[in-house]
Amino acid sequence: MDTIITRFPPSPTGYLHIGGARTALFNWLYARKKKGKFVLRIEDTDAARSTEESVDAILESLEWLGIDWDEGPYFQTQRYDIYNEYIEKLIKSGAAYYCSCTPEEIDAMREEAKANGQKPMYNGKCRNRNLEKADNTVVRLKTPDSGVTIVQDVVKGATSFQNSEIDDFIIRRSDGSAMYNLAVVIDDLTMGINTIIRGDDHLINTPKQMLIYQALGAEMPVFGHVPMVLGADKSRLSKRHGAMSVGEYKKMGFLPDAMINYLVRLGWSHGDQEFFTRDDLIEKFNLEHLGRSASMFDTDKLTALNAKHIQSKSPAELADHLLFHLKELGIDAQNNAFTQGVIETLQPRSKTLVEMAQGAVFYYLDEVQFDEKAAKKFLKPDVLDMLQKSAGYIKGLEAYTQEALENVFKQIMEETDLKFGKIAQPLRVAITGTTVSPGIFEMLLALGKEKTVQRIEAAIRLIQDNS
Structure with missing residues (x-):
């Protein structure tokens, strides 16, 4: 091949x-x-x-x-002329013929076959009548009366069909339109298709299509029918x-x-x-x-599996896909360093891009929307001093790095005698409005110094206004 x-x-x-x-x-x-x-x-x-x-x-x-x-x-x-060209070849070669049997006649044939314990099918009445084309005629393929058609399938192996159970099936309707099996074969033949992988629900059509290939003297493609x-x-x-x-x-x-x-x-x-x-x-x-x-x-x-693919990709690659989901949430973001930094904080925990987009929303807000329960529980007067120190020390940083941030909070822990857990949760609510977020340091770095300070100061004002 x-x-x-x-x-x-x-x-x-x-x-x-x-x-x-x-x-x-x-x-x-x-x-x-x-x-x-x-x-x-x-x-x-x-x-x-x-x-x-x-x-x-x-x-x-x-x-x-x-x-x-x-x-x-x-x-x-757009290919009806091509189908008709091949149908005419089949008629001229004697491999196909015109049939004028009415639907009522066909039904009667099938009922008679059933009554005789046979498969209900067309009995070939017009096969040797040499009819000419007319308004009421269809074109049928002349199929073998005996023998078998064997589908050599690369998936299922060999499947045999008795030719005696395949009637002279219609390849062109009376309105001039080609039937499915004829159109498919001509398309595959003229397009050079030599390998056909399709669902096994099509297997029943394959012997008919093979008979059309044979009638045209054409080479058979490779078939593979998948379950x-x-x-x-x-x-x-x-x-x-x-x-x-x-x-x-x-x-x-x-x-x-x-x-x-x-x-x-x-x-x-x-x-x-x-x-x-x-x-x-x-x-x-x-x-x-x-x-x-x-x-x-x-x-x-x-x-x-999607979670694994999310984790395997670079933030830049993911950003192109995430932007669609951010837009669905009303966020007009760009594939830039900020968005890639946001992705990096969410990537290890996201199973889908919808999850990632929902988790990313707080990064893009001009003003944090505080969850009422979270704010009531964690943004209380007793954390005011800690938040003020945090805003002041972060604002004064020359280098906004994880090491610098770690040093800031070590200093705050020493000055307030608070453990980091008591600092982290109020800070998380101040930054995100909720109690769930990526890690504190990676989140603050992705958000950037200016936005971090602005959000802590907004939380300070909220506490002061409610005191």
Whole structure:
């Protein structure tokens, strides 16, 4: 086989969900691993359900995941002439024919077959009638009456289908539009697709598609059908399991690298390794280690993996993702030294970017919003002297470093005879408005000298006003 060419062909009838994203990822990784091509095709022939909004959402989700494409997006609705060209070839070669049977006649055939204990299917009535094209005619593929069609699957192994149970199926409707199986084969053939990795719900279509390839005398692609993704309770994945659109996971604060790391592990393994960078995956991905059994989606495991990816990245890398979540909270921040310093204080404790953004809010406020209970408990007259000393000594620092801050509080501890714990909590409330924050020194350093002093002085005024 020459250059590996894979594809992802979503239908724009909704958003990109977990199963589709995983399929796209497997195809993308294999193309990147083999230095091949990854093609994006939009299968939009369902005019009643396809929307531009869905197309945009799918493209946006792929871009967020970092799944880029080398060709496309192609749209099936713009390719009808190509489908008809190939259908005419099949008719001329005798591999396909016109059929004028009505829906009522087809129903009668199926009922008769059922009554005889046979599979309900079209009986080939028009196969040898040599009909011409008319307003009421469809085009059917002439399928073999005997033998088997064997799908050689790189995931599932060989699966056999009896040709006697595959009827002469329709490849073009009476309105002139191509059927799904025909359109898919022609698209893959004309786009040079030679490796098809898709969900095993498509396996039932594969023998029909193989028969179209054979009728055209075309080389068969490599097929790999991957099992479904299930919920933690082993039932079909649904919204109650967290099966939302990929865009929702962005809003929930997951990193794209964590998402693709988790998705690829839903059906592929490399020994016992769980954590993968994007480059790791491209280097190590293969078809041989795609699993044959269904995988269970577990939001808790995704969250734990996300925390590891957050910890593995530099503050500068995280800032580009965090800005979106800060904006959602009404904070207009920049990827600068201040934001990167803020991230550094929150990074070890954050499982998601939403958590990180919520924890970062106090850094960006012009005025601290004091939690009423926290202020009542910790900002009392007996800490006034300590806070005044803190503001004064910090203001007088020439070098605003952790060592300098540590020396300030050692001096305050000596002068007030307070242990650091008695100093830290009132100071934390003064700086953040709450009782929970990153470590005192890292927080003060990230906040900066000027803001630190301003906030301590604001807490002093609050105590004085309430005394």
